[in-house]
């Protein structure tokens with residue numbers, strides 16, 4: 372059994388009547404990987420997770436864990452444990468009793484049990500909290516206890532379904548870094564569900580982006596962000612400008628595309644299917660478009676425009692620029708170094724947008 376295919380999701384589907392909650396999903400998860408399922412609400416993340424855990428029976432397909440097909444294996448016989456968003460902490464019990472609940476079936480001697488609980492409390496950075504009443508804890512602490520209760524059973528795989536969803540932003544960001552560090556230090560495979568793209572990118576080794584029951588793309592965060600291959604993923608991660616275009620010229624590694632908004636654009640292309648006459652979408656990240664008051668020199672893609680609006684965000688500004696005689700808008704983002712972004716934002720004369728050949732991403736027009 373290779374560590375690259377520690378968990379193998381094989382053509383798994385789940386239909387609820389006419390709803391294809393999960394639709395023929397395939398991917399492999401590596402041993403000790405932090406793997407996230409990312410997608411909007413209703414795209415099938417929880418259903419897929421529940422099938423991996425054994426709480427939901429697949430309509431077709433199967434999951435293999437550590438080389439074993441799971442088939443009808445009930446949840447408690449799978450080497451997985453699950454932490455839910457609405458962490459089921461018992462408020463009338465102590466922290467110690469809540470965590471020990473995870474081991475109730477193992478009939479451990481009291482001394483060993485206490486040792487395991489304390490070990491788990493140290494992992495979640497709440498040493499000595501055992502005697503406290505659970506209802507006295509903050510939301511963040513309660514979520515840590517839920518985590519400890521799952522970790523104490525030493526599962527090979529921990530499934531976390533939007534575990535930070537109930538926490539406020541600051542605490543959530545802190546817990547993201549802690550969870551990631553914890554996962555790396557204990558060496559358990561994590562499958563993490565979230566609808567928050569920044570959360571997924573912060574924490575994950577790899578992400579599966581889901582939409583309408585399908586896993587559209589699987590890869591490391593930077594790859595999905597920089598080289599998406601579908602309109603949905605390009606749009607879902609970060610901000611993106613999309614331009615409809617038609618291929619004029621296709622050379623090895625490079626295509627010349629005619630767009631309404633930007634005129635002619637040179638785009639990197641490693642796609643053999645890109646041929647003259649083909650309708651395509653050119654996608655460009657706002658941060659890859661430079662703004663200048665002078666026409667850029669040299670052989671670079673550029674277009675003339677005027678500032679429409681500028682949203683000042685402190686460290687940077689989102690600058691919306693009208694192009695094509697005011698008929699279209701392009702979003703750029705500019706770092707506010709020494710007030711540069713505020714000066715450009717206040718500019719009323721013509722400005723220039725420019726970007727290099729590597730900035731454009733060529734997507735199939737049918738992917739929209």
Ligand SMILES: Nc1ncnc2c1ncn2[C@@H]1O[C@H](COP(=O)(O)OP(=O)(O)O)[C@@H](O)[C@H]1O
Nearest residue numbers: 387390392410411412413414415416417418419
């Ligand atoms: N038990 C169920 N019965 C019927 N439809 C369900 C059931 N569970 C989920 N669904 C539907 O399946 C789809 C995916 O749901 P879910 O997996 O909860 O998505 P997510 O976790 O990504 O928000 C949704 O359309 C949801 O309404």
Ligand SMILES: [Mg+2]
Nearest residue numbers: 413416417418
């Ligand atoms: Mg869900």
